[in-house]
Amino acid sequence: MIGAVRVRPGALLAVSAIALISLNLRPAANGMGTVIPEVRADLGLSATVAGLLNALPGLCFVVFGLTAPAISARFGPQRTVAAGLVAMIAGQLFRVTVPGVAAVFAGSVLALAGMAMGNVLLPRLVRTLFPGRVPAVTAIYTTCMLAGATAASGLTVPIGRGLDGGWRAGLGSWSILACLALVPWVALLIRERAGDGPESQHDDGRIRLRSLVRNRVAWSMALFFGMQSMHAYVLTGWLSQILVDAGVDLPVAGSAVALFVGTGLPMAAVVPALARRQARLPALIVALGACYVVGYTGLIVRPADGLWVWAVVLGAGSGAFPLTLMMVTLRARTLSGLTALSAFGQSAGYVLATLGPFVFGLLHDLTGGWAVSSGMMIAVALAMVVFGLLAARPRYVEDHLLP
Numbered sequence: 001m002i003g004a005v006r007v008r009p010g011a012l013l014a015v016s017a018i019a020l021i022s023l024n025l026r027p028a029a030n031g032m033g034t035v036i037p038e039v040r041a042d043l044g045l046s047a048t049v050a051g052l053l054n055a056l057p058g059l060c061f062v063v064f065g066l067t068a069p070a071i072s073a074r075f076g077p078q079r080t081v082a083a084g085l086v087a088m089i090a091g092q093l094f095r096v097t098v099p100g101v102a103a104v105f106a107g108s109v110l111a112l113a114g115m116a117m118g119n120v121l122l123p124r125l126v127r128t129l130f131p132g133r134v135p136a137v138t139a140i141y142t143t144c145m146l147a148g149a150t151a152a153s154g155l156t157v158p159i160g161r162g163l164d165g166g167w168r169a170g171l172g173s174w175s176i177l178a179c180l181a182l183v184p185w186v187a188l189l190i191r192e193r194a195g196d197g198p199e200s201q202h203d204d205g206r207i208r209l210r211s212l213v214r215n216r217v218a219w220s221m222a223l224f225f226g227m228q229s230m231h232a233y234v235l236t237g238w239l240s241q242i243l244v245d246a247g248v249d250l251p252v253a254g255s256a257v258a259l260f261v262g263t264g265l266p267m268a269a270v271v272p273a274l275a276r277r278q279a280r281l282p283a284l285i286v287a288l289g290a291c292y293v294v295g296y297t298g299l300i301v302r303p304a305d306g307l308w309v310w311a312v313v314l315g316a317g318s319g320a321f322p323l324t325l326m327m328v329t330l331r332a333r334t335l336s337g338l339t340a341l342s343a344f345g346q347s348a349g350y351v352l353a354t355l356g357p358f359v360f361g362l363l364h365d366l367t368g369g370w371a372v373s374s375g376m377m378i379a380v381a382l383a384m385v386v387f388g389l390l391a392a393r394p395r396y397v398e399d400h401l402l403p
Contacts, residue, residue: 060112087114226352263315291317
């Protein structure tokens with residue numbers, strides 16, 4: 001597991017670099033969501049404009065994620081990730097120091113563009129830097145990613161109030177973490193320039209994303225990724241409201257959401273190690289899908305009485321997220337194939353995932369309750385299992401490329 005990473009010259013530096021950038025791949029997005037009421041009041045944003053600001057992460061992950069393979073092929077993955085960190089720092093500082101609505105949007109786009117580079121390229125870098133320890137290092141970076149998301153959701157408002165700087169101080173504080181993450185990446189680049197680091201810039205020929213449009217492996221991974229992401233988007237956005245409508249006090253409902261998110265942390269540490277063996281993948285996918293089915297069924301039948309159980313069970317289902325990132329590394333023979341598959345799978349998947357919260361809310365408005373909406377997510381969970389099983393087949397993206 002995490003402790004299984006064997007120390008070798010430069011290994012500690014590389015692990016530190018991966019862990020620290022992973023901590024930064026969500027705060028710029030999650031932190032904004034927690035301070036939207038303050039941002040609206042300060043800048044006079046309408047609900048529509050605020051909704052667009054909340055939609056930026058998914059949009060930027062799609063658009064800039066698609067550009068990551070080309071940028072990586074031109075400049076190398078380590079330089080691209082380091083540049084992404086610089087973009088995160090600059091974007092987060094720009095949006096809180098420059099007045100005006102346009103600055104908030106521009107800075108957010110810049111920071112999210114940097115995050116998109118890390119999202120796509122980290123699976124490749126894990127396989128490059130630790131070819132014999134992919135499950136262990138995947139566990140490290142997915143756990144750190146979720147820890148960063150949880151910290152940003154829970155600490156942005158208290159930090160801002162503690163510094164007496166409101167939402168600007170709360171959001172801007174996360175740039176410090178990005179600055180800290182930049183240090184080991186600069187050190188890795190220096191080692192590489194000196195010929196003392198891993199050959200992470202070596203490529204084996206770029207695979208263009210359009211060659212994956214009719215690729216079965218790519219689409220099975222994209223749909224698996226998109227459906228598991230849809231569960232996360234729906235539950236973080238709507239679980240509290242479902243429980244409040246069932247008679248639960250708002251603070252208790254918020255605690256249930258925190259429990260749902262927190263349950264994902266140990267799952268991120270455990271699932272990649274379990275997925276190390278091909279034979280385990282089908283059972284693991286079915287078990288994670290079953291967690292979602294049980295959890296949503298509980299929300300339909302007895303949402304208030306079993307809220308803590310449903311939060312934990314649904315959180316266990318979120319182990320599908322580290323599983324998808326682990327499986328991306330297993331479905332490509334080459335580094336270029338891995339980069340292309342990661343970009344295609346995540347970008348197409350995020351397009352699908354962003355539809356979930358909207359349709360979930362629409363069904364509630366049409367029916368006046370949450371049963372049909374939750375039933376839709378049970379169907380999504382079953383479909384996720386189907387596409388997950390297809391993605392788990394021992395085949396490679398390069399074997400199905402268009403001529």
